[in-house]
Amino acid sequence: MLLGCLATGMPARAGTVAGKVELIEKGGRRASDLSDVIVYVEGPKAKGRPERVTMAMKDKAFRPRVAAVSAGGVVEFPNQDPIFHNVFSVSGANRFDLDLYKRPKSGSWTFTAPGVARVYCNIHPQMSAVVLVRDNPYFTTAAADGSFTIAHVPAGRWQIKAWQERAPEASQEIVVGADSQVTAQLVLDGSQFKRTPHKNKFGKDYKTDERY
Numbered sequence: 001m002l003l004g005c006l007a008t009g010m011p012a013r014a015g016t017v018a019g020k021v022e023l024i025e026k027g028g029r030r031a032s033d034l035s036d037v038i039v040y041v042e043g044p045k046a047k048g049r050p051e052r053v054t055m056a057m058k059d060k061a062f063r064p065r066v067a068a069v070s071a072g073g074v075v076e077f078p079n080q081d082p083i084f085h086n087v088f089s090v091s092g093a094n095r096f097d098l099d100l101y102k103r104p105k106s107g108s109w110t111f112t113a114p115g116v117a118r119v120y121c122n123i124h125p126q127m128s129a130v131v132l133v134r135d136n137p138y139f140t141t142a143a144a145d146g147s148f149t150i151a152h153v154p155a156g157r158w159q160i161k162a163w164q165e166r167a168p169e170a171s172q173e174i175v176v177g178a179d180s181q182v183t184a185q186l187v188l189d190g191s192q193f194k195r196t197p198h199k200n201k202f203g204k205d206y207k208t209d210e211r212y
């Protein structure tokens with residue numbers, strides 16, 4: 001058993017964190033689809049397994065719009081539209097620019113810096129996505145009904161956090177024991193959210209006419 005744990009890189013003393021997340025939208029309404037919420041454990045530092053996540057560009061939108069990887073994870077950005085897109089980010093150390101390509105070409109980026117990387121298209125201002133880069137592999141995307149399960153979390157006292165782009169992070173302290181399950185309930189408050197326009201890759205406003 002111990003050998004097996006070492007071989008897979010999983011902690012020998014670990015438990016499961018499960019629970020539910022809710023999101024309060026503007027006007028106090030509860031969100032009915034929570035599948036763009038990332039839930040993660042903060043505290044334990046561990047290298048993730050090599051990951052490759054796909055975020056396609058289709059009908060001038062990123063699909064999915066939100067993804068999480070551990071540092072060193074690769075996100076693939078295939079263009080499934082017959083028009084050019086230009087994926088880029090100016091988020092700190094995760095800054096990148098994949099330049100112009102269209103279907104059937106694809107580009108990818110290795111995200112190395114833990115944090116929130118905001119991803120845009122330099123041509124279409126309405127295209128936006130987020131890659132949450134973590135310093136451990138203990139994260140998951142919530143199900144549409146808000147439920148989540150994170151397995152193999154090392155034993156210890158940590159914070160469980162929920163992230164969604166329209167709300168400040170929600171967090172709760174958890175104590176994970178070996179071979180046990182901890183339950184968490186997280187409520188995100190997105191009632192104060194205000195959308196602000198972003199700049200293009202040159203730090204300028206977008207022009208309204210699309211040239212490609």
Ligand SMILES: [Cu+2]
Nearest residue numbers: 085121123124
């Ligand atoms: Cu585009």
